[in-house]
Amino acid sequence: MNREILQKVRQFFFPPLNKGFFVRIFVIAIGAYLFFSYVCLPLQIRGSSMEPTYGSRGINFCWQLRYLFSKPKRHDVVVVRFAGNKVMLLKRVVALEGERVEFRNGKLFVNGNPLEERYVRHPCHWNLSPRTVDDQCVYVIGDNRSMPIENHYFGQASMERIMGGPLW
Amino acid sequence: MVKMKYLIAAFLIVVVAISAALLFFPSEERKVKRRFALFSDYVSKDSKENTITMASKIKRITALFSEHCNFMISDHSLSGNYTREDISGMALRGRAYFSTLDLKFYDLKVSLPEKDLARVNVTARLSGQSVDGERVDETRELMCLLKKVEKNWLFSSLEVIEVLRK
Numbered sequence: 001m002n003r004e005i006l007q008k009v010r011q012f013f014f015p016p017l018n019k020g021f022f023v024r025i026f027v028i029a030i031g032a033y034l035f036f037s038y039v040c041l042p043l044q045i046r047g048s049s050m051e052p053t054y055g056s057r058g059i060n061f062c063w064q065l066r067y068l069f070s071k072p073k074r075h076d077v078v079v080v081r082f083a084g085n086k087v088m089l090l091k092r093v094v095a096l097e098g099e100r101v102e103f104r105n106g107k108l109f110v111n112g113n114p115l116e117e118r119y120v121r122h123p124c125h126w127n128l129s130p131r132t133v134d135d136q137c138v139y140v141i142g143d144n145r146s147m148p149i150e151n152h153y154f155g156q157a158s159m160e161r162i163m164g165g166p167l168w
Numbered sequence: 169m170v171k172m173k174y175l176i177a178a179f180l181i182v183v184v185a186i187s188a189a190l191l192f193f194p195s196e197e198r199k200v201k202r203r204f205a206l207f208s209d210y211v212s213k214d215s216k217e218n219t220i221t222m223a224s225k226i227k228r229i230t231a232l233f234s235e236h237c238n239f240m241i242s243d244h245s246l247s248g249n250y251t252r253e254d255i256s257g258m259a260l261r262g263r264a265y266f267s268t269l270d271l272k273f274y275d276l277k278v279s280l281p282e283k284d285l286a287r288v289n290v291t292a293r294l295s296g297q298s299v300d301g302e303r304v305d306e307t308r309e310l311m312c313l314l315k316k317v318e319k320n321w322l323f324s325s326l327e328v329i330e331v332l333r334k
Contacts, residue, residue, distance in 0.1 A: 082331050083309035084275030084291030089331070128334070140332065155332035 039064055040167065043079070043088060049142030049152065050090050052121050053077065054166070062088065066165040071096075072138055074110075075119075079163045080140060088163060091140035091154065092119065101139050103128040103149070108141075122146035131156075138162070196321075197278045200286045200314055203321045204273045207232055211259075213269040213296070222263065230256045233323045234315055240327035243308075266304070269296035284316035 015021050036042060041062040048056050054077075062079040072078050072093045080089040094117075095101045095110045102108075103126040108115045124145035133139045133156055141154040194202070210229045213222075230252050237255060240247050250258070263269060274291040281287055290312065295305045313325035 080331065083307050083329075086274065087291065087307050091332075131334075153332060155334040157332050161331060 041079075041088075041163070043090075043166070045090060048144050050077070050092070051144040053092075053119055053143045054090055060090075061167040062164045063167045064164040067162060071159070072162060072165075076165060078138070078140065078165055080157045081161045081163050089140075089153070090166065091142055091157070093138045094141050095133050095139035097133050097135050097137055099139070100130050100132050101128070102130040106145070119143045120145060124149075136160075196280060196286070196316075200278050200288060200321050201276055203232060203314065203323070204276060204288070204290065207323075208271045208273055211263070211269065211271040213263055213266060215267050222260075226256055226259050226263070229259045234317060237323055238325040238327075240325075242330060243328060265298055266296045267299050269294070286314040286316075286321060288312045288314065 041064065043060045043062055045054050045058040045060060046056060054060070067078075074093055074096060076093045078091060078093055080091055081087075082089045094108060094115060100111050106124040106126050108117060109130075120143055122145055126145060126149040128149065136159045137156045138159065139155065140157050142152060145152065190198070207229070210225045210232070213225075217225075233252055233255050236249050236251060238249050246258075272293045272295075274293065275289075277289040279287045288311070290310050291307060292310050293305075293307045295303075297303055309329040309331065311325075311327045311329055312323060314321045315324045316322075
């Protein structure tokens, strides 16, 4: 009995190098390539713009099917294509198309109403005059607002550039 | 067996012929990509660069641009129409700011919408160290237009794509 189990374990980890084995390897390799290139992109987070929600040097995946049948909602964290196919931005949606956004002494207002943002831990004193989000766009900002407003990269992003959302 | 030998020889000849054709008669797309490789090479700088190399590179950078080139780089308030002389001065000042500089282009998408005009969507990564020791590492998506003038593809427009607009 023990010998049988041992043999099965050995066969699982060291299968015979026959045609079936190579076909399986080939199918898995192609499947993994397609999955990690077009469905679930691996990401390495650099920078502190989304702290404390996502720390620098963290690893995540961009789930590209997230917005296949729906649009991003307010407070969703989205992956925005920044340059080419490899550089992405991780930001949070705070306003949707047609809405008016502004900062008053560090508080974010959407359509004149203050927005409850539990994910923001660092207080800020940002001021930004009101602006309306264009059609087919969303307004995105990072969670970390401890830096001066000029040093934080945020704003209106076209829906075409929304690649998906982080897997976790 | 003899047949096999001829087959392999024929295959090798075809491969060499195709490679030679690609090398000596490059497509317009390859020629455009080559301009980006040259641009990257001329902009890049190491800490040991001497004055002669610098002058030569500035001259070569300038030669990559058409007589008038349109820049749209809102991040650095560099928007407008610039002559080759302006570009030469900007390249000189820009390069002098850095002790080391490296410009790389990725994901080049070349389209030829009309004769003697190429539209290129590309990712540019500029990294280096300023003379003050400050590290710089910037990546941007660019939209470039190149015009073919006397068999040379020259940059005629360069726009930094604004992904997030405050």
